[in-house]
Amino acid sequence: ARRITAVMPYYGYARQDRKAEPRVPITAKLVANLLTAAGANRILTVDLHAGQIQGFFDIPVDHLYANPVFLDYFRRQNYKNLVVVSPDAGGVERCRAFAKRLDCDLAIVDKRRTRPNESSVMNIIGPVGNRTALILDDLVDTAGTLTKVARAIKEKGARRILAAATHGVFSGEAIKLLENSPIEEMIVSDSIPAPVTSSAKIRRLSIASLLSQAIVNIHRDKSVSRLFV
Structure with missing residues (x-):
């Protein structure tokens, strides 16, 4: 070749x-x-x-x-009072750019990771009360951090909670945690084949x-x- x-x-x-x-x-x-x-x-x-x-x-x-694919989807949904939430400090740049393109606010979750794939939410910086919160990350693995962030946002008064990640790994008890979380919809791309056990909350967008x-x-x-x- x-x-x-x-x-x-x-x-x-x-x-x-x-x-x-x-x-x-x-x-x-x-x-x-x-x-x-x-x-x-x-x-x-x-x-x-x-x-x-x-x-x-x-x-x-x-x-x-994959931002163009996700941006197109959320623009068509036309959510009101949307705020993009970065689940950690490392994702702020990605979320800031995404929020700018959607012309909405940005919130940041300050968390402390206790061990791999586990973390404790410490504080939320930004407006989430009575808002539609979109948690944005590059991937979701065990969904432990994601669901903890979602619960913390819910406690701060968020009206609706959505989540989006390019790569949906969904290992371990991820599907179960997602089902029992306040997240209404989990949007991922099809970069990884869907797990055998899935959830009605998961929506896959094609990056083909x-x-x-x-x-x-x-x-x-x-x-x-x-x-x-």
Whole structure:
């Protein structure tokens, strides 16, 4: 083959992008090395957990964002008194840009993580009382943090609670937690196949058109930068 492009809508191990404690591997870098050693000449992926993972590769990386798909959906829903909620400080930049495009307010949840996949909500900064709150993140895994944030927002007087994430991993008891939470609707993309056990609250949006356009542009040696929204 003249060129091999690895299309990976969800980049596994993306959260292991740094050495958080002794004897912990930086697996995101290892996967990058494995892909390169296997013969990949280019990587096409969507919403990396940390943008700096692109620097782990010695080959070109096209990092797409699912925001256009989600923005189109929420604009059509035309929710009133919407506020975009960042579930942690690390997601503020993403949520700020999303809120700006929807012309709505931004709220931030200050939380303290006690152990992996678990966290305790500490404080909510911003207006959520009597509002439709949209919790926005790049992925939902065990849904522990997400549902705790939702309950904290509900206690602060939110009228409706929605959640959106590009990657729906839904591991462990995620579906059960989601069902028992105040979240009315969980919107995810189809970057990961749907779990065997799902929930009526989950709505999947297709990112096929986004990926297909990028693949065509790469194949024809055209720019894909206009897709980086």
